[in-house]
Amino acid sequence: MRPRTARTAGGVLLGLALSLFGPGQPALAAGNDADAATGLHVSGGRLLEGNGNDFVMRGVNHAHTWYAHELDSLSHIKAKGANTVRVVLSSGDRWTRNDALDVANVVSECKANRLICVLEVHDTTGYGEQSGAVSLDRAADYWISVKSALEGQEDYVVVNIGNEPHGNTGYQNWTADTRAAVQKLRAAGFDHALMVDAPNWGQDWSGTMRADAASVFSADPDRNTIFSIHMYGVYDTAAEVQDYLNHFVDAELPIVVGEFGHDHSDGNPDEDAILATAQRLGLGYLGWSWSGNGGGVEYLDMVEGFDPDALTPWGERLFNGADGIAATAEEATVYGGPGGGDDEAPTRPGAPTASGVTSTGVTLSWAASSDNVRVAGYDVVRVNGSSETTVRTTTGTSATVTGLTPNTSYTFAVYARDAAGNRSARSAAVTVTTRQGGDGTTANCSVSYKVAGQWQGGFQGEVTVRNTGTTAIRDWTLGWRFPAGQTISTMWGGTPGQSGADVTVRPASYTAAIPAGGSVTLGFIGTWNGSNTSPTAFTLDGGACSVS
Structure with missing residues (x-):
């Protein structure tokens, strides 16, 4: 492991992520009375449910304490x-405190959505190095205060007692501080499975947690x-990933x-x-x-802007890629997952109907399905x-499909x-023919164009494209015609193509998605001769945009 000082995403911003356990430690786990366990518990180095079923976490982090109004995200x-979902909470030392009522509501929403709920206190992040960070002992006090x-x-x-509880300063105290926090919670009557984060902003480059x-x-x-x-960046090779996880598996200690992430400022982890x-x-x-x-x-x-229908490349990789969540997650049997008794499939949904057909997209709607538990x-x-x-994929009964030809x-x-x-069972099907591109149909967009600066023979232009629709626009093509023979020499935010007066622009990676209600701005340097009249009409994916 190489010492690196850059902080993790969870350390700089919001939340955490978890994984679960490798084969446990028989000598140590022998003290755990699996037969007496009433809930999630470690036995033989594995995380088990109360019924003894092996449970492997497959999930994501959600930054609840900063986005309390986005609880539908669960x-x-x-x-x-x-x-599983790992939920960011605050003890009130650095951010607004999540009180017992709010914690109870989060747990209720996790259960309603059949998710195992990992709760963590974020105020401990980078203790010893980060200004304002609090100790694990303080985090334990918070848990005791919301025990009800x-x-x-x-x-x-x-x-999860505390997020990344030591930075790169004072991390040698991690062992004693962690032991004390665990014992404090047990003495207060907590019978829950406890999770403890590694020091060094969670990355344990020092090997402290490992040892x-x-x-x-x-x-x-x-x-x-x-x-x-x-x-994150410490684990930028397969060898480092395998070495760390295999150590815990070989020692029969539970690890998650x-x-x-797929990238980070301190290096490119090998996701x-x-x-x-x-x-x-078999780790979570x-x-x-x-x-x-x-x-x-x-x-x-x-996802972009908490929109479940706007997966980013990272979301697509994690949910739908090889070894990802969709392919490997199994619901906890306490909710009726494998071995839990819910073997009844939902009813067949209604055939979709098409509306809002454009040259590159269509909105589909259908009659809801029903289920003996919940769709x-x-x-x-x-x-x-x-x-x-x-x-x-969607939780509602309509969806907009984009990127069509x-x-x-x-x-x-x-x-x-x-x-x-x-x-x-699959619904009846509907066949849709997209419109011919450039046929004058109206798109969900508005465009503003301005000359930001002008000099003899040259100028700087700026084009802002706003999504006026209710779903994200991705991988778009913008078009306009220069009325006075202007040409583009260089552009940022997109890649231009020009044939005579006609301009087409394809997005850069960071402007490729325009969230609902959001906008992207392109800038360019151009030339003019005689006059520099602004264009008056713009199209997005072949449909006309309003001009503002």
């Missing part, structure tokens, strides 16, 4: 296939502690990947190796993070002969899914 996370919201929830809740995990586990009178490693190794070893993982990142790490958002979401598929491709026929159908993962 249903959207579930609809993507997750079985957690009593009786041992089947559903893991208590002392066994002694911390032994210090827990319930032998019910799980270790969480956050994998508590946070990770493929993290996912593949966790799957091979929680990716960072659902939405709402800022401060330069917006690229770690899994969790719908999968919209494109049908091509005997093959299918999932093009949208003009003047092309497509056939779509819908499946319903319940919370246990059962899938309905």
Whole structure:
């Protein structure tokens, strides 16, 4: 491991991610009375449910304490296939305190959406190095203050005592501080599975948690502690990922990947190796993070603007890629997952109807399905002969499909899914032919154009494209005609093409998605001769935009 000082995403901003356990430590786990356990518990180095079923976390982090109004995100996370969500809370020392009433509501929403709930206090992040960060002892006091919201929830809740509780200064105190916090909670009557984060902003480049995990586990009178490693720039090779996780597996200590991303400012983590190794070893993982990142790490958002239908490339990779959540997550049996008794599939949804057809998109709507427990979401598929491709997942009964080819026929159908993962029969299909590009149809956009500066023979132009619709616009093409023979010499925010007076622009990677109600701005340097009259008409994906 190489010491690196850059902080993790969870340390700079919001939340965490988790993963679960490798084969446990028989000598240590022997003290854990699995038969007496009433909820989630470690036995033999594995995380088990109260009924003894092995449970492997597959989920994401959600920054609740900063986005308390986005609690609907839990249903959207579930609809993507997750079985666990790690929820960011605050003790009130650095951010607004999440009181017992709010914690109880979060737990209730996790249960309503059939998710295992990992709750963490974020105020400990970078203690010893980060100004204002508080100790694990202070975090333990917070948990004790909201204990009433957690009593009786041992089947559903893991208590992650504190996020990244030591930075790169004073991390040598991690072992003693962690032992003391675990014992304080046990003395206060907490029977929950506890999770503890590594020092060094969660990345344990010093090997402190790696060396002392066994002694911390032994210090827990319930032998019910799980270790969480956050994998960012320190874990930029498959060898480093495998070495760290294999160490815990070989030592039979429970380990989870508590946070990770596909990229970061301190290096490029090997997310493929993290996912593949966790799957091979049967370890849990929680990716960072659902939405709402800022401060330069917006690229770690899994969806844009909390819109479940606007997956980013990172979200697409984590949910739908190899060894990802959709392919590997199994719902906890306490909710009726595998072995839990819910084997009844939802009813067949109604055939979709098409509206809002443009040259590159269509909105589909259908009659709802029903289920003996609850319909969790719908999968919209494109049908091509005997093959299918999932093009949208949604919790509602409508979805907008974009990125289609003009003047092309497509056939779509819908499946319903319940919370246990059962899938309905496929709906009847609908065939839609997209419009011919540039046919004058109206798009959900408005465009403003201005000359930001002008000099003899040259000028700087600025074009702002606003999405006036209700769903994100992706991978777009903007078009306009210069009325006075102007030409573009260089552009930022997009890549221009010009044929005579006609201009087409394709987006840069950071402008490729325009969220609903949002906008992107392009800048360029151009030339003019005689006059510099502004264009008056713009198209987006062949449809006309209003001009503001």
